[in-house]
Amino acid sequence: MxxxxxxxxxxxxxxxxxxxxxxxxxxxxxxxxxxxxxxxxxxxxxxxxxxxxxxxxxxxxxxxxxxxxxxxxxxxxxxxxxxxxxxxxxxxxxxxxxxxxxxxxxxxxxxxxxxxxxxxxxxxxxxxxxxxxxxxxxxxxxxxxxxxxxxxxxxxxxxxxxxxxxxxxxxxxxxxxxxxxxxxxxxxxxxxxxxxxxxxxxxxxxxxxxxxxxxQLYDPHTQYQSPRSSETFNIRMKLSLEGIGALLQTEDEFTKVVSLVPGGPASQAGELKPADKIIGVGQDNEEIVDVIGWRLDEVVDLIRGPKASTVRLQVIPANAKDNSQTKVISIVRNTVKLEDQAAKKSIVTLKEDGQAKKIGVIDIPAFYVDFEAWRQGKEDYRSTTRDVLKLIQELQAEDIDGLVIDLRNNGGGALQEANSLVGLFIERGATVQVRNAEGRIDILGDPDQNVAYDGPLAVLVNRLSASASEIFAGAIQDYQRGIVIGSQTFGKGTVQSVTPLEHGQLKLTRAKFYRISGESTQHMGVVPDIQYPSLVDADQVGESSLEFALPWDKVQAVRHKEYSPLQLWLPELKERHQVRAEEDPDLKYLAAQQDLFEEMRSVKQVSLNEAARKAESERLDAQQLALENQRRKAKGLEPIEELNDIPDHNEDPNQDIELVESGRILLDMIELADTAMAKAD
Structure with missing residues (x-):
């Protein structure tokens, strides 16, 4: 013994x-x-x-x-x-x-x-x-x-x-x-x-x-792809054909989620998140296969499957305390359809001085265009700009007081749509500068004098807002046409092209985006005028988290007008937001969550003592539960006994903390504008 x-x-x-x-x-x-x-x-x-x-x-x-x-x-x-x-x-x-x-x-x-x-x-x-x-x-x-x-x-x-x-x-x-x-x-x-x-x-x-x-010493997006990788590039990297719609990469012995395809099955399911690690894959009700240590293409082959079938992923969440914290996510395989990526509208209703104020919200998951219909010359082809124009008209008919363009989790898409979407909110002018490898700078812009919406505007972004989203948000910020709110964006400001080789192919970074202010969107992304706490780890997600990322720099600015004295209002807007952040139960909860997640991510070692591991896990669970019940008590809601009892309000914009606060900031802007106008009179 x-x-x-x-x-x-x-x-x-x-x-x-x-x-x-x-x-x-x-x-x-x-x-x-x-x-x-x-x-x-x-x-x-x-x-x-x-x-x-x-x-x-x-x-x-x-x-x-x-x-x-x-x-x-x-x-x-x-x-x-x-x-x-x-x-x-x-x-x-x-x-x-x-x-x-x-x-x-x-x-x-x-x-x-x-x-x-x-x-x-x-x-x-x-x-x-x-x-x-x-x-x-x-x-x-x-x-x-x-x-x-x-x-x-x-x-x-x-x-x-x-x-x-x-x-x-x-x-x-x-x-x-x-x-x-x-x-x-x-x-x-x-x-x-x-x-x-x-x-x-x-x-x-x-x-x-x-x-x-x-x-990758040149930059992380420049990659050699072997003949096999070249043949399956779209499937392997985007899983867009009968897959889940996720960008994956290998990190040590794990398969890590980099981002989700907007409108794709994983994005719509809402459970899989960037920086999650996939450790097992199962088909329908079959046993989950452990995939730790597998090659990326082999994991992808397991995730792919017949349309309408179910794949189950065992993952270690990005905010897990350690590798023992896993969950199983079920996703129905499908192709990414244009209508799944389409912009949609909603209204957030707020009370101000006893009156109901309506803030229109347009959620844009991606910058899309039906290229085939466009090439065929069809007049009714779908695109982001065309869809948003219709939604603006519908919201104006409902007499909204302000508008929020929600670009959270929007990873980009068609550059032409980011360019034309800016044109819905400005009279005409440059929107983005593109500098190529030879140093030539091309300036893209909106030639149309017409404006679809000239009212109070906010753009809501987060760490997963990238590429075309950053071009749009940056232009709105540079023109001071609206206020940008949220967390610092991804920072993807480069353009790649694929060059065939006799053996495989080379994905090569050929150009870089710059705002009309001359500042690059690369690496730093767009820094919001008013920032919210972020639950996404910037050290794990974003261009600045990638080794050898091209640096931020500047080129000459393009002359442009400014539509509002937003910079004069910002100190007051920030002060009012800060007062609410210290008093509002939802905003306090958001900040406390960020602090807790940062504490969990700071762990550099794990105990090999079972009792200590259990105690630490229970402590963190209790801390999260206490935060939730503290928020519920302040709002007059019944406490819950377990974290799993937290209701899901993903589809209700009036329960979205960030959307609601963005609406309040817009109402503050309206008040400041009215005050300035009254003084001028």
């Missing part, structure tokens, strides 16, 4: 040194096509990318470091002596790439793969011997992010890390509701799948990783 003390120490005692002689026999080597493609990519980047970068020794060091980061960013496989043996390549990669020499990349990868295979086999052996009556009561912790750590001195040091990783994986599964025997079976399947997939790696996989370690 093993004593409790022995069981507590067992994971560390079981750790054993790795041997590599029989772990993985096959060495991958590059093909002639890949060697030629490497030279082609060097040439295209030198002459076609927006940013001028010289391929020299300095860039060679960056390629070397980035390639190692792509392979072993958490420093869990390589040791310091192994890294030192690769140091001979640090200053050679620039010359090698120009010659199409891929020797270094494949040598590094082959050792990496050997190490991974051996490590998985070691984990499987440790798991097999792990006692099913183990007690998780050690006062120890696992560091989550080791990016800034030094490389391990030897494999014995890594053994201790992997012992903790195994223990944490089992504890996370146990905390999610499994007994230890089932947790071992689940983890065994996961490791076996990872072993199978790493041994199925082909030379093209290595080439793509290495090329992107190089191309």
């Amino acid at each position: 093993i004593t409790t003390v022995t069981r507590r120490l067992l994971p560390l005692l079981l750790a054993s040194s790795l041997t590599f002689s029989s772990a993985y026999a096959e060495n991958l080597i590059p093909t002639k096509e890949q060697q030629q493609a490497a030279q082609d990519i060097v040439e295209r980047l030198n002459y076609g990318h927006y940013r001028e970068v010289e391929l020299n020794d300095q860039l060679s060091v960056e390629i070397y470091d980035h390639f190692l980061e792509q392979l072993d960013g958490n420093k869990a496989y390589f040791t310091q002596p192994e890294i030192q043996q690769f140091d001979k390549y640090r200053l050679r990669l620039d010359d090698d790439l120009k010659k199409g020499d891929l020797t270094a990349a494949f040598e590094i990868y082959n050792l990496y793969q050997e190490k991974v295979v051996a490590r998985i086999k070691s984990q499987l052996k440790l798991l097999e011997d792990f006692p099913e009556d183990y007690v998780f009561d050690r006062n120890d912790a696992l560091m989550i992010d080791r990016e800034d750590f030094a490389w391990a001195a030897n494999d014995d040091e890594l053994d201790k890390l992997w012992s903790k990783r195994l223990e944490n994986s089992l504890l996370s599964l146990k905390l999610s509701g499994k007994d230890l025997a089932d947790a071992k079976k689940t983890l065994n399947r996961r490791l076996e799948n990872q072993l199978k997939r790493i041994t199925q790696t082909r030379d093209e996989d290595v080439f793509q990783i290495y090329m992107n370690a190089y191309t």
Whole structure:
């Protein structure tokens, strides 16, 4: 019988040194096509990318470091002596790439793969011997992010890390509701799948990783796509054909949600969020398949399926306390239809001085246009601008007092629609500047003198408002035509084009957007005039969260008029908003939620003590429940007993905290404008 003390120490005692002689026999080597493609990519980047970068020794060091980061960013496989043996390549990669020499990349990868295979086999052996009556009561912790750590001195040091990783994986599964025997079976399947997939790696996989370690130094949107990736690009990246409508990427061993396609199945379902990690995929009522450690294209293949069928995703939410906090989301597969992306209207009703005030709201999920109907010359083709014009007319017929254009979660779309939509609110003028790789600046604008709406206007944005949304919001802000409210936008201010190669294709950043003020929308996005607390982690979502993102800069401003003295009103508007933020139960709740989420995201390590993990989870749940009941009490509502009892008001604009406050800010603007007019008279 093993004593409790022995069981507590067992994971560390079981750790054993790795041997590599029989772990993985096959060495991958590059093909002639890949060697030629490497030279082609060097040439295209030198002459076609927006940013001028010289391929020299300095860039060679960056390629070397980035390639190692792509392979072993958490420093869990390589040791310091192994890294030192690769140091001979640090200053050679620039010359090698120009010659199409891929020797270094494949040598590094082959050792990496050997190490991974051996490590998985070691984990499987440790798991097999792990006692099913183990007690998780050690006062120890696992560091989550080791990016800034030094490389391990030897494999014995890594053994201790992997012992903790195994223990944490089992504890996370146990905390999610499994007994230890089932947790071992689940983890065994996961490791076996990872072993199978790493041994199925082909030379093209290595080439793509290495090329992107190089191309992404120019900017994160410049990417090499292998022949297979090129063929399935739209499906793999957007899942727009019989999928869920999500942009995915690989992060460590997880599949991470980057963004949702507006109007797509996932967006409409409302549960999947950016920065969520997908760890399992199930078909209809079948068992969920664990996909931790899978290749991105394999996860995508599982998510795709027949139209109208259901896919179940097991995810770790972006704001989860740790990896034991998971949930299952069901999404019905479908194609993204134009009508699902269409703008729609609603009205927020507010009380002011005993009178009901009506604030019109137009929600624009994406900037769309029916290109096929437009090319055919049909007069009734659908587009964002045409739909919004009709909605404005309908809202004006209902005698609204002000208008909010809701661009939250709008990831962009057709540039021409952002341009023409601005024209509904200004007489005529420039809307955006586009600077290409050669430095030429083209100015796009609205040539139409007509204005569809000249009343009080607000634009509501958040961290997921990107690209075309930022062009529209930036133009409205620069013209002082309306007030921009919300949280800092995504910051995607670049334009890409796809260049075919003899082997695969290259997605290349060719241009950059600038506002009429001369400021770029790149990196910084649009900063609202009045900011709301954001529940989206800016360190995880947004252009500034992406490594090697192109910087913010300026070009010459375009002459433009200003439609209001908004800058004079802003101090008063901010002061009134701040007073409400300190008194209004909903706004106080929003700020408290942001503080709580930031606390949860700041955690750098997880305890390996089951009681401590449970206590921390219960504390955070209790804190969230207390915040909700504090809000409900202040509003005269009955308290709830569980977080799951919170009602869903997603479809009611009068229950939307941000929309309601935006309406109040508009009413403040109207009052200030009326006061200024009275003084002028």
